[in-house]
Amino acid sequence: MRTRTLKLWLISSAATVVFFATAVHAQQTEYSENQRLNMESHVDGMTGHATTGQPIYKRFCVGCHGPLGDGQGENAQWIDPKPRNFTIAIFRCRSTPTGTLPTDTDLYDTVGRGMLNSNMPHWLPLTSQDRVDLVAYVKHFSPRWLTEKPGTPIVIPPEPEVTADRIKEGRVQFQKLECWKCHGVTGQGNGPSADTLVDDENRPIKPFNFHDSQNFKCGSSDQTMYKDFMTGLDGSPMPSFSDNLKPEDAWDLVFYLRTLQPDNTKEKQIAKQLGLTPINPLEPLPSSDSGQAPSSDQGTNPSSQPPSNPPSAPAQPAQPATPPSTSQPQSNNSGNE
Amino acid sequence: MQIGVTTDSSVRNSSSRPAFAGLVSALGLLFFLSIFFCNPTPGRAIPAFARKYGLPCSACHEAWPMLNVFGQTFKDNGYQLMNDRDSPIWQNPSYWPITFRITPNWNRESTNKVAVDQPNGSQIEEEVNSNGFDITGLDFHTGGTLYKNYSFYVLPSSDSSGNFHFETVMARLDNIGNSPWFNFKLGKFELDNIISEKRILTISNDGGYYQLYHFIPLGDSNIFGQMGDNQLGIELMGHSLNDRTRYSVALLSSNDGQPGLPSRNAYNTFVAASQAFNAGYQGGVDRVGAYAMIGSGPTYNLTSNGVPITGVGNKPFNREGVFALLYVKKLDFSLFYQHGWDSAYFGTSTPSSAPLPPGAQAPSWNGGFVEAHYVFNPQLIVIQRDEFVRMSQQALVTTPGNWGNINAYTFGFRYYPFMFSRAGFAYHAEYALIQQQGASPITNTQLNNSSVFLGFDFDF
Numbered sequence: 001m002r003t004r005t006l007k008l009w010l011i012s013s014a015a016t017v018v019f020f021a022t023a024v025h026a027q028q029t030e031y032s033e034n035q036r037l038n039m040e041s042h043v044d045g046m047t048g049h050a051t052t053g054q055p056i057y058k059r060f061c062v063g064c065h066g067p068l069g070d071g072q073g074e075n076a077q078w079i080d081p082k083p084r085n086f087t088i089a090i091f092r093c094r095s096t097p098t099g100t101l102p103t104d105t106d107l108y109d110t111v112g113r114g115m116l117n118s119n120m121p122h123w124l125p126l127t128s129q130d131r132v133d134l135v136a137y138v139k140h141f142s143p144r145w146l147t148e149k150p151g152t153p154i155v156i157p158p159e160p161e162v163t164a165d166r167i168k169e170g171r172v173q174f175q176k177l178e179c180w181k182c183h184g185v186t187g188q189g190n191g192p193s194a195d196t197l198v199d200d201e202n203r204p205i206k207p208f209n210f211h212d213s214q215n216f217k218c219g220s221s222d223q224t225m226y227k228d229f230m231t232g233l234d235g236s237p238m239p240s241f242s243d244n245l246k247p248e249d250a251w252d253l254v255f256y257l258r259t260l261q262p263d264n265t266k267e268k269q270i271a272k273q274l275g276l277t278p279i280n281p282l283e284p285l286p287s288s289d290s291g292q293a294p295s296s297d298q299g300t301n302p303s304s305q306p307p308s309n310p311p312s313a314p315a316q317p318a319q320p321a322t323p324p325s326t327s328q329p330q331s332n333n334s335g336n337e
Numbered sequence: 338m339q340i341g342v343t344t345d346s347s348v349r350n351s352s353s354r355p356a357f358a359g360l361v362s363a364l365g366l367l368f369f370l371s372i373f374f375c376n377p378t379p380g381r382a383i384p385a386f387a388r389k390y391g392l393p394c395s396a397c398h399e400a401w402p403m404l405n406v407f408g409q410t411f412k413d414n415g416y417q418l419m420n421d422r423d424s425p426i427w428q429n430p431s432y433w434p435i436t437f438r439i440t441p442n443w444n445r446e447s448t449n450k451v452a453v454d455q456p457n458g459s460q461i462e463e464e465v466n467s468n469g470f471d472i473t474g475l476d477f478h479t480g481g482t483l484y485k486n487y488s489f490y491v492l493p494s495s496d497s498s499g500n501f502h503f504e505t506v507m508a509r510l511d512n513i514g515n516s517p518w519f520n521f522k523l524g525k526f527e528l529d530n531i532i533s534e535k536r537i538l539t540i541s542n543d544g545g546y547y548q549l550y551h552f553i554p555l556g557d558s559n560i561f562g563q564m565g566d567n568q569l570g571i572e573l574m575g576h577s578l579n580d581r582t583r584y585s586v587a588l589l590s591s592n593d594g595q596p597g598l599p600s601r602n603a604y605n606t607f608v609a610a611s612q613a614f615n616a617g618y619q620g621g622v623d624r625v626g627a628y629a630m631i632g633s634g635p636t637y638n639l640t641s642n643g644v645p646i647t648g649v650g651n652k653p654f655n656r657e658g659v660f661a662l663l664y665v666k667k668l669d670f671s672l673f674y675q676h677g678w679d680s681a682y683f684g685t686s687t688p689s690s691a692p693l694p695p696g697a698q699a700p701s702w703n704g705g706f707v708e709a710h711y712v713f714n715p716q717l718i719v720i721q722r723d724e725f726v727r728m729s730q731q732a733l734v735t736t737p738g739n740w741g742n743i744n745a746y747t748f749g750f751r752y753y754p755f756m757f758s759r760a761g762f763a764y765h766a767e768y769a770l771i772q773q774q775g776a777s778p779i780t781n782t783q784l785n786n787s788s789v790f791l792g793f794d795f796d797f
Contacts, residue, residue, distance in 0.1 A: 059715050063393035075391030075758055114420050119391055121418035124579035125410040127615040
């Protein structure tokens with residue numbers, strides 16, 4: 001009889017504990033959700049509100065990004081690259097250092113620009129206020145925005161004049177930084193590592209083909225390309241080179257990459273005059289110190305780590321350059337925005 | 338093609354009213370119960386586009402089939418999202434961009450004055466009501482891109498008995514010179530009406546069109562100025578990147594879209610321009626614009642053995658006006674104004690080879706409508722429209738000034754029980770009333786037509 005009473009007491013106590021724990025968890029979850037629905041965004045004097053962005057998101061975005069913002073919308077299974085998972089708050093197109101949160105303006109620009117070579121269109125037809133509200137709602141999906149602040153945008157120095165020497169130097173950088181391993185010696189995205197690349201969710205991903213478009217993944221300007229080198233495209237194998245690339249070398253690389261694109265730019269004309277040929281990885285690099293990677297004390301982060309997804313090439317015909325580094329924890333999302 | 342139609346055409350009498358009221362009540366109740374007791378899940382439009390791009394219908398439609406600003410931009414870009422994934426090479430080879438749309442329904446049509454034959458061979462005007470189950474015509478929409486910046490649209494459409502015609506057949510060169518300001522279209526197409534009748538939210542016999550898009554004064558023979566009809570021609574159209582600013586210029590054959598070159602050297606021009614802006618009241622992008630349709634059309638046909646071979650005797654006509662789309666959160670308004678003018682030959686149905694009757698003059702009119710929508714959410718929209726046409730000058734000086742004036746009222750709602758990218762479905766309920774002065778067949782007094790329409794509007 002006593003044993004039975006004890007059992008009943010234990011069962012009822014356990015049930016009570018489970019009940020209260022569930023209630024507390026539900027309250028915390030609700031609190032967290034409510035707290036995040038108070039999320040705001042600020043762009044160019046406009047303030048966005050997550051609650052206002054919610055119906056806009058449900059009308060335009062939910063099919064791909066899903067009701068939970070996890071990139072699992074009903075159409076996600078048919079889309080390649082996959083939609084961005086907002087819950088982990090890792091974004092490719094940022095002005096902030098790798099591993100940090102993007103600014104509201106970064107997200108706003110992405111919504112307005114769309115993502116090249118993906119299903120994400122540009123949402124310029126929406127009003128500016130609608131887009132700012134959307135940014136606030138996108139932010140509400142991840143608790144990171146409650147505990148972290150966006151990184152400090154990198155400084156983009158003034159763009160120098162394009163010269164033949166700069167383009168030649170950019171070609172050297174292209175070889176030295178081993179861009180060719182993924183992007184190919186001609187920049188067509190067919191390097192020896194191309195077929196082995198995966199994103200942070202282990203899904204196959206293709207390197208950018210510079211011959212496809214005059215645009216880049218995160219925009220069309222030279223400044224965009226410069227920024228991509230320095231911030232990296234988090235969630236993809238494209239690392240940040242901020243620790244390895246001097247600003248003037250980054251500009252040289254920008255100029256060289258412009259020669260690979262389809263439009264008849266000034267860079268392309270100069271390259272034609274120079275008779276510039278694709279790099280040959282078997283050729284030794286020039287001894288000029290202008291192409292040397294910076295020493296560790298010149299980098300922005302002395303304790304830099306190996307890249308989040310180092311390109312793995314089956315062959316190593318050239319002396320590898322100092323590996324590019326990421327200064328932040330490894331990102332773990334994938335796909336596209 | 339009609340299935341299970343019960344066309345109960347009868348002269349109304351007092352004893353039929355309770356039975357009819359009971360039928361309407363029962364159908365209405367059944368309709369509403371079916372809406373609210375079926376399992377609603379989160380609705381979306383031309384599913385062929387939605388399937389291609391993976392976007393929900395609500396991304397392009399304020400409520401299917403009416404476009405929102407993003408959908409208008411998509412259309413203006415040649416059914417492209419401009420994300421370098423527009424060429425069909427990106428689609429699975431088995432993908433074929435086709436959508437059908439049809440609407441089974443129950444409807445009641447009422448006319449207050451119909452010329453009814455009498456046993457003695459005479460006719461008298463009586464009220465006639467018809468109601469029963471029915472189906473609409475069937476539309477097969479095929480459209481999209483043939484290649485990047487080469488788009489097309491082909492729409493075989495039938496009436497409810499299955500007689501098909503080509504409602505739309507066009508190909509378009511998009512972004513010529515990489516500029517959104519230059520797009521060239523050739524074929525049979527909808528005129529550049531921002532307030533699109535082809536995407537109208539009301540579909541009953543009396544409410545499924547805009548009066549002013551087809552208005553022809555009583556006694557007038559000009560069928561060529563119907564800006565609601567798809568027309569044969571070419572169009573140059575352009576817009577800013579975000580579609581805020583847009584223009585179009587079309588050169589059209591004056592044959593009201595009928596193929597076979599039935600007229601000689603008769604052309605008209607349709608021009609439209611609009612500017613969108615954000616008034617700051619949310620809900621959508623506001624827009625104001627203007628349009629004009631100016632040209633000439635034949636007043637009679639040459640015949641061979643009595644068979645018309647070509648239209649000749651061209652005389653001028655014009656339609657012009659302004660429009661606006663205004664949004665205030667969940668409420669929005671479509672505003673439309675038109676001034677119309679026809680040659681006196683059209684107004685009096687006189688061939689240009691014959692003299693005008695005494696007192697003949699060019700008829701003109703003014704009209705407009707206000708259509709309001711309340712979008713509870715992308716799945717539920719309430720529609721209300723008031724439309725008025727007022728003759729400002731009759732074709733004959735002896736004709737009463739209000740002859741042919743129209744008042745039209747439409748009210749309805751559409752509910753989309755689910756929203757996904759493969760198909761669309763809407764519960765549709767609507768009431769429409771048209772009153773036209775002097776249009777009754779015998780006494781030339783006010784003619785009233787009304788429609789009640791309950792149906793399942795779906796496409797896949």
